[in-house]
Amino acid sequence: MNVTPEIVRAEMDHRIERARRSAELGQARAYRRARRALLRNAREHPGSGPAATVNGAPLAA
Structure with missing residues (x-):
């Protein structure tokens, strides 16, 4: 089988695309x-989130 630069380039493009898709899937x-x-965690500990603020000041309870 003759291996031409075009075949090598196509194979590398294919491998790069597969790796990119795999990385996106992992993300x-x-x-x-x-x-x-x-x-x-929010369901198990309701109200444990950050304190609500209004214009940078803590919201009075």
Whole structure:
């Protein structure tokens, strides 16, 4: 089989695209995992979030 520069370039482009998609998928999974953990923590500990502020001053309870 003759390997031409075009074949090599096409193969490398293909591998780069697969790696990019894999990285994007990994980032999306990490985002969903972090979001689920954040929501789970908020349900388990209601009111434990940051104090509400109005114009930089703490909101009176």
